Amino acid sequence: xxxxxxxxxxxxxxxxxxxxxxxxxxxxxxxxxxxxxxxxxxxxxxxxxxxxxxxxxxxxxxxxxxxxxxxxxxxxxxxxxxxxxxxxxxxxxxxxxxxxxxxxxxxxxxxxxxxxxxxxxxxxxxxxxxxxxxxxxxxxxxxxxxxxxxxxxxxxxxxxxxxxxxxxxxxxxxxxxxxxxxxxxxxxxxxxxxxxx
Amino acid sequence: xxxxxxxxxxxxxxxxxxxxxxxxxxxxxxxxxxxxxxxxxxxxxxxxxxxxxxxxxxxxxxxxxxxxxxxxxxxxxxxxxxxxxxxxxxxxxxxxxxxxxxxxxxxxxxxxxxxxxxxxxxxxxxxxxxxxxxxxxxxxxxxxxxxxxxxxxxxxxxxxxxxxxxxxxxxxxxxxxxxxxxxxxxxxxxxxxxxxx
Ligand SMILES: [Zn+2]
Ligand SMILES: [Zn+2]
Numbered sequence: 184x185x186x187x188x189x190x191x192x193x194x195x196x197x198x199x200x201x202x203x204x205x206x207x208x209x210x211x212x213x214x215x216x217x218x219x220x221x222x223x224x225x226x227x228x229x230x231x232x233x234x235x236x237x238x239x240x241x242x243x244x245x246x247x248x249x250x251x252x253x254x255x256x257x258x259x260x261x262x263x264x265x266x267x268x269x270x271x272x273x274x275x276x277x278x279x280x281x282x283x284x285x286x287x288x289x290x291x292x293x294x295x296x297x298x299x300x301x302x303x304x305x306x307x308x309x310x311x312x313x314x315x316x317x318x319x320x321x322x323x324x325x326x327x328x329x330x331x332x333x334x335x336x337x338x339x340x341x342x343x344x345x346x347x348x349x350x351x352x353x354x355x356x357x358x359x360x361x362x363x364x365x366x367x368x369x370x371x372x373x374x375x376x377x378x379x380x
Numbered sequence: 381x382x383x384x385x386x387x388x389x390x391x392x393x394x395x396x397x398x399x400x401x402x403x404x405x406x407x408x409x410x411x412x413x414x415x416x417x418x419x420x421x422x423x424x425x426x427x428x429x430x431x432x433x434x435x436x437x438x439x440x441x442x443x444x445x446x447x448x449x450x451x452x453x454x455x456x457x458x459x460x461x462x463x464x465x466x467x468x469x470x471x472x473x474x475x476x477x478x479x480x481x482x483x484x485x486x487x488x489x490x491x492x493x494x495x496x497x498x499x500x501x502x503x504x505x506x507x508x509x510x511x512x513x514x515x516x517x518x519x520x521x522x523x524x525x526x527x528x529x530x531x532x533x534x535x536x537x538x539x540x541x542x543x544x545x546x547x548x549x550x551x552x553x554x555x556x557x558x559x560x561x562x563x564x565x566x567x568x569x570x571x572x573x574x575x576x577x
Contacts, residue, residue, distance in 0.1 A: 186443045188429045195425035198418030199396075200410045201403060211429070212468050213397045215442050219430045221395030226430070228392035229423035232385045232408070233416045245412050246383045271409045290413075 189215065241312070243288040243305065244270040253277070253286060260284045262319040266309065266338060268292055268326055276324065284322070287312065292330040293337060306338060313345055320348040327354045327372070386412070438509070440485040440502065441467040450474070450483060457481045459516040463506065463535060465489055465523055473521065481519070484509065489527040490534055503535060510542055517545040524551045524569070 189211055196207040214222040238244065239251035246252070253259055253273070263284025267273055268291060276282050289304040301307070312318070321342050325331035339349045355373035356365050365373075386408060393404040411419040435441065436448035443449070450456055450470070460481025464470055465488060473479050486501040498504070509515070518539050522528035536546045552570035553562055562570075 186433070186445060186449065188425075188432050188444045189442060192425045192429040195418075195422040196396075198411070198415055198422055199393075199407045201406070206398060208471065209398075209468070210396045212442065212466070212471075214395070214426070215429060215433050216467065218395055221392075222426050222430050225392040225395055226423040226426035228385075228389045229411070229419050229426075232389040232412060233419050233423070235385050236383070236412050245386060245409065247385045248383060252383065269409070270413065271406070274405065274409070 239288075242273075242286045243290060243308075244273045244286065258283075261317050263322060264312070264316075264318045264320070265322045265324050266335075267324045268331065268334075272324060289325070289334065292325060292328075292334040294330050301337065304334070306341065309338065310341060310345065313342065313347055318347060320350060323349065323351045436485075439470075439483045440487060440505075441470045441483065455480075458514050460519060461509070461513075461515045461517070462519040462521050463532075464521045465528065465531075469521065486522070486531065489522060489525075489531040491527050498534065501531070503538065506535065507538060507542065510539065510544055515544060517547060520546065520548045 192211045192215075193204070193207045196202055196210050197204065202210070235247040236245050237247070239246045239254055240249050241254040242251060244251050244253075248255065260283050263282075264287055265276065265282060265284055266287050266289060267276070268289050270288055273286050273288060276286075287305075287309050289306070289309075291299060291304045293299060293301065293304065313321075321338070323335040323338060325335045335351055339351075342349050353376070354369070355376060356362065356369065362370070389408045389412075390401070390404045393399055393407050394401065399407070411422075432444040433442050434444070436443045436451055437446050438451040439448060441448050441450075445452065457480050460479075461484055462473065462479060462481055463484050463486060464473070465486050467485055470483050470485060473483075484502075484506050486503075486506075488496060488501045490496060490498065490501065510518075518535065520532040520535060522532045532548055536548075539546050550573070551566070552573060553559065553566065559567070
């Protein structure tokens, strides 16, 4: 509508999750009208991140170093290994700030329908790690979905055979969550997982 | 949290309107995990747009050519000149598809409190254009805000002195708008601007 470069920028912005044609248009015009410096910085930062960021050699989260900050830290507890589906999960747990162990990122979950088996999500690497590190407990923090649960179950069986304790993080009503706004699946789970006091 | 390049990318993404820390994080991880090619294309497109896009020499909308497509077109009606506040307004009117005249983009509105006077929003250029082009009607499409109305009034007085017809686009209840969801100011305006049938 305006000119090829602007149309192209609007199109390129739609690569961002949650950005449709209307937001892309607003973003492109806003940057070109009021923040060209910010737009240049963003372009530069995108290029450097794409070129420099790869996966941690041990836990497979995203990092530009051979080992991520958690894996490289001497202060983290080597005996705890939290298994998650994505780097975003690592970030969420780190931001909560209470976990002091290490991680392993599966990069997904088992999904037989899509042909995603144990080797595709790195379960071999996970089991190999149990041989070389003093892990005494695996904490399964895969998502509480059908696939996440199946993945947790599979890892649990393999790890128990290797003599490692396996735990699963608790699921239920979030703290501060009002019952009337909680979905039925979560509520049902909260009831079936109730504990005596 | 992850590594400097990722943190920096999350920070740089916040330059986009409507993107806070949480969305920036989601965008950065999504691009690095699943769409590095799209991220590179976005970086490239941002750089080329920042370097190549400037303002139309006649109407001042954003374009990479000396004149924008509307100004350069021989098929647009030279006698109609629609005055808007921003390039986004031009785009909205072009997308509606019924206007066949030309534009002038003020790049803002009069705002004495912020020290924005007629010369800051290019009213001199607008008046000069009336001398050199066969404009017979100015259509004021500034926003229906206090500043937009004041700007429309100011231009109207100046243009009338120059012997040009001046009109203002209609404001009221949008087509398909349900009365109960329309804000009070719009409703009040719709009543005070009522026409006999
Ligand atoms: Zn790591
Ligand atoms: Zn133009």
